[in-house]
Amino acid sequence: MSNLPTVPVAPDYVNEQLILAPGLRSSVGDGIAFLLSPPAFVGAQTNTLQGVAPSTLTAIQWDTESYDNYGGHRIATSSNTYYGMIPGWYLCTCSSFINSTTNGDASSGIGGVQSGGANQQYMGQRIPMGAAPPVPGTTSAKLMLMTQTGTFGGGSNDYIQGIAWNGGGISQSLLNGSNQFPYMTATWVAAQSGTSSLPVPVNAAWPVPPSYITTSFINTNVSNAIQFLTYPPIYEAFYNTTGQRLASVTSVPSLGPTMLLNSETVDNYNAGINGSWTAPVSGLYYAYGQIAVSNHATSVSLGAGLNVNSSNYGGTPLTLWGSGQQATQITSAINCAVVSRHLRLNAGDTLSLSAWQNDSGANGVNVLGVLTNNWSSRLIIVWRSA
Amino acid sequence: MSTPLPPPAVPVFPAGYAPVTADFTNLIQIPMQFATNRIVFRANQQTTQSITTGAYRIITYDTVLEDPYSGWNSGSHQWLAPYTGLYEVTVFCSIATNPASLQVGIGITGTTIVGSQPETPSAQLGGAIAYGLYACTGGQDYIQGIAQVDNTSSTDVSAIGRYPRMEIVYAGRGN
Numbered sequence: 001m002s003n004l005p006t007v008p009v010a011p012d013y014v015n016e017q018l019i020l021a022p023g024l025r026s027s028v029g030d031g032i033a034f035l036l037s038p039p040a041f042v043g044a045q046t047n048t049l050q051g052v053a054p055s056t057l058t059a060i061q062w063d064t065e066s067y068d069n070y071g072g073h074r075i076a077t078s079s080n081t082y083y084g085m086i087p088g089w090y091l092c093t094c095s096s097f098i099n100s101t102t103n104g105d106a107s108s109g110i111g112g113v114q115s116g117g118a119n120q121q122y123m124g125q126r127i128p129m130g131a132a133p134p135v136p137g138t139t140s141a142k143l144m145l146m147t148q149t150g151t152f153g154g155g156s157n158d159y160i161q162g163i164a165w166n167g168g169g170i171s172q173s174l175l176n177g178s179n180q181f182p183y184m185t186a187t188w189v190a191a192q193s194g195t196s197s198l199p200v201p202v203n204a205a206w207p208v209p210p211s212y213i214t215t216s217f218i219n220t221n222v223s224n225a226i227q228f229l230t231y232p233p234i235y236e237a238f239y240n241t242t243g244q245r246l247a248s249v250t251s252v253p254s255l256g257p258t259m260l261l262n263s264e265t266v267d268n269y270n271a272g273i274n275g276s277w278t279a280p281v282s283g284l285y286y287a288y289g290q291i292a293v294s295n296h297a298t299s300v301s302l303g304a305g306l307n308v309n310s311s312n313y314g315g316t317p318l319t320l321w322g323s324g325q326q327a328t329q330i331t332s333a334i335n336c337a338v339v340s341r342h343l344r345l346n347a348g349d350t351l352s353l354s355a356w357q358n359d360s361g362a363n364g365v366n367v368l369g370v371l372t373n374n375w376s377s378r379l380i381i382v383w384r385s386a
Numbered sequence: 387m388s389t390p391l392p393p394p395a396v397p398v399f400p401a402g403y404a405p406v407t408a409d410f411t412n413l414i415q416i417p418m419q420f421a422t423n424r425i426v427f428r429a430n431q432q433t434t435q436s437i438t439t440g441a442y443r444i445i446t447y448d449t450v451l452e453d454p455y456s457g458w459n460s461g462s463h464q465w466l467a468p469y470t471g472l473y474e475v476t477v478f479c480s481i482a483t484n485p486a487s488l489q490v491g492i493g494i495t496g497t498t499i500v501g502s503q504p505e506t507p508s509a510q511l512g513g514a515i516a517y518g519l520y521a522c523t524g525g526q527d528y529i530q531g532i533a534q535v536d537n538t539s540s541t542d543v544s545a546i547g548r549y550p551r552m553e554i555v556y557a558g559r560g561n
Contacts, residue, residue, distance in 0.1 A: 021401040024413075032417045033396040037559040040472060042519050067472065067521055067560065093517050095501055127504050134487040134536065137503030139515060179442065179491065180500045185519040187474070187557060203419045206410035213410075225418050252511045254545055284426055284555055286474070301508035305547065319547045322478060324511025325504040338502075340515050341476045342553035344428065344452065358510060384474070384555045385424035 004070060005034040006086060007191050010226035013218045031226045038188035039090075041073055041082045042066040043162075045182040049173045052098065052166040057121045057374065059111060059161040060096060060174065060182045072186075077153065081112075082186050084146030084158045089190040089234055089266065091286065091382055094162035095139040096182040097175035100129045104168035105328050107336065108182075109374065110142035112160040121163050123374045124290055126336040128328045129168055135175050139338060141288040143236045143265060143380055147192055160186050189382050194231025196268045200281045200386050201225035232383035233285075236265035237275045239369025239377040246293060246367055248359035256305050256319040256354035259291060259367065261379055275379055276352045279345040284385040287343055289322070291355035292336040292368040292375040298361035299327035304337035305356065310349035319354045327357070334368065334375050342384065353379040390454045391420045393469050393559060425473075425556035427465050428452040430549040434482065435541045437533050442491065442498045445479055445531035445541070445550050457528075464493075464530045465554060467522035472560035475520065477501065477531040479550040480513035482542035485535035490514035493530035494522070500532075512542070521560040529554060 008031030011023065043062030052058045059080035065073060070085040084090070096108040109123030124140020146158035162184035166172050174182050204221050207213055240263035247257075261275030269280040279285070291304045305319040313320070322339020337355070345351070355377075357365055369376040397413035405413075429447035437443050446463045455468040467473060479490045488507045491500035501516020522529070531552040533541070542548045 021399040021403070024397075024399040028414055028417075029397050029399060032394065032421060035421045036393060036396075036417075040519065040558060042521075067519070069558075093519075095517075097500075097503070125502060128506070130505055134489075134503060134505055136505045137489065137500055139502040139517065141517070179498045180489075180503070183499065183518070185517075187519060201418060201422045203415050203422060206407050206415055208407050221418070222414060225422070229418075229421050250510075254547060284424075284553075286476070286555075301510055303508060303511040303513070314546050318545075321480065321511055321513055321547050322515050323502065323504060324480065324508035324513045326506045326508055338515060339478075340517055341478060341551065342426075342428065342474075342555060356511065358508075384557075385426055386422045 005030040007088060008034055008226050008230055010223040012223055013215050015215050027226060028222060035229050037069060039070040039086045041068050041186040043073060043184045045174060046176050049176050051171050051173050052164050053171050054166055054169050058164050060164050062184060080161055082160045083152050084149035086188060087147045087149045087192045088188050090144045090146060090186045091189045092144050092160050092186045093141045094184045095137060096164040097135050097137045097180045098129060098166050099173045099175040100135055100168055101172060102131050102168035102170055104129045106136040106138055107165035108138040109140045109163040111163045112144055113158050114145045115147045116156060121374050123165060124336060125338045126334055126375060127325045137180060141340060141380055190232060190234045191230045195227045196231060198224050198228040200283060201228055233269040233271060233280050235267050235272050235277055235381040237261035237272055237379050238263050239367060242370060244367040245364040246355055246357050247364045248362045249356060250358060252356050255317050256356050258307055259353040259355055259377060261353060276350060277381055279347055279349045282346045283383050285343050285345055286382045286384050287351060288340040288380040289353040290336055290338045291377050292334060293357060293365040294368055295327050295333045295335055295365060296359060296363050297329050297331050298359050298363055299329055300358040300360055302327050302335050302337045303356040304339040305354040306339055307352045307354045310345055312344045336375050351381060391416060393471060394420050425455050425468060426452055427457060427554040430551035431541060432543050432549055434543045437535050437539050437541060439535055439538045442532045442534045445533055447552060464528040466528045467524050469524035470560060471556050472558040473520050473522050474555050474557040475518050475529055476553045477516040478513060479533045480542040480548045481507060481535060481539045483539040484509040484512060485537050485539045487536045488512055488514050489534040490516045491532040492516050492518045493532045494520050495527045498532045519557060
């Protein structure tokens with residue numbers, strides 16, 4: 001994979017600079033090549049029927065590669081792992097299905113090693129599971145930073161895994177059906193670092209003689225454009241303490257409460273405060289949120305949503321709801337609901353995580369987020385297009 | 387961007403060549419425009435749909451919010467990928483009545499891939515989501531939102547926040 005382009009480095013042009021073809025090839029040519037085909041992985045498990053031990057966070061084996069342009073995965077070796085070949089932030093998702101024969105709960109998540117740190121698992125949707133069909137299918141998303149990259153299988157190379165959870169008390173298999181099967185994606189979305197607070201490129205028309213190319217023009221329409229596309233707004237915040245409660249509400253509101261997310265994984269445009277995020281530039285954004293709670297025996301339902309204030313969505317604050325699921329009716333059982341979508345936002349529009357839960361005894365629940373708990377509440381936002 | 391652009395070829399800058407404006411347009415402006423303004427599609431459903439029990443059903447989006455590449459077919463409720471590439475898809479569907487199970491997935495040229503399946507969705511907010519990254523052949527592969535229930539139900543369009551919807555954005559060349 002040594003001939004594949006790497007993260008482009010945009011030059012700063014100066015007055016009277018001689019611009020040579022090799023420079024344009026490396027900045028623009030290779031930059032376009034990388035940006036239009038960034039590292040990505042799409043894997044599935046379609047025939048392994050992997051067993052998952054009870055109450056064990058299990059890395060899913062990917063026996064089918066749908067896409068892997070930078071060669072970070074091999075079916076024959078380390079099939080449960082996608083190694084980072086290019087440094088940067090990766091948007092990762094995982095869905096899984098437990099072929100359940102017992103009551104309990106099921107979940108999926110993303111795990112791995114970031115920047116040479118410890119192997120950690122960040123779990124997502126967690127729902128009740130029954131002994132009879134239908135099987136539970138869960139989904140999750142996480143931004144992962146890989147900085148130690150380029151050596152497949154290397155002991156110090158960062159990697160990403162999809163994780164399954166079987167809370168059914170006995171070992172059970174993952175479902176490998178025609179339509180329901182474990183599935184994972186990892187997509188490079190931003191460089192490890194860069195120049196933030198740049199505008200969305202306008203890609204202006206090039207001057208026609210007798211007009212000439214100025215330093216300002218070429219820096220705006222080449223250098224800054226590459227820098228923005230290489231390092232667009234990305235954001236991930238999570239709840240990292242205790243004490244936040246989610247009250248019981250009978251009817252799902254049109255505007256749910258804003259959840260506090262007091263820690264940030266990344267916020268390269270400084271757009272968020274405690275989980276309330278303001279779009280720094282206009283564009284189409286991918287947004288994912290999850291709310292993790294600790295239940296009661298009287299818990300009934302749980303849902304996750306995105307609070308948005310945008311003229312593109314009615315002009316007044318409202319909640320765009322996601323998954324709505326029944327609750328596991330066991331004291332201290334963990335449930336996690338999720339929401340994801342692509343949103344067309346204007347600069348200045350706001351987003352935050354919201355949630356709803358209903359309890360037959362009108363009990364509030366504790367919102368989970370202590371970092372040592374694999375299930376925590378978080379919000380992810382990634383700029384994807386102008 | 388006034389005219390939707392096809393995915394550009396990787397620009398090649400020959401040495402010993404004196405570029406004119408058109409060269410900068412073709413080699414820099416147009417590729418950068420495509421990298422900035424990706425192929426996108428967004429639609430939602432504002433009129434409730436009956437989802438019959440049993441098979442995977444196509445979600446009939448009736449309101450197209452964004453379709454600059456004119457890929458949407460309102461008769462078959464499918465979006466045809468205009469160019470070959472990797473497409474990032476999100477789908478959401480909420481059910482107003484209360485089925486015992488709900489599957490939400492993404493259909494790629496007739497094959498459904500389920501994203502999530504809450505075994506028993508909430509009676510008050512019965513929704514599920516799906517996300518996927520799919521390599522599609524331009525002019526051939528199409529994308530649909532899919533739902534399946536185990537007893538006939540209706541989609542929930544009672545509020546903007548509950549509209550079933552689908553969003554698609556070009557994520558790369560896919561090769």
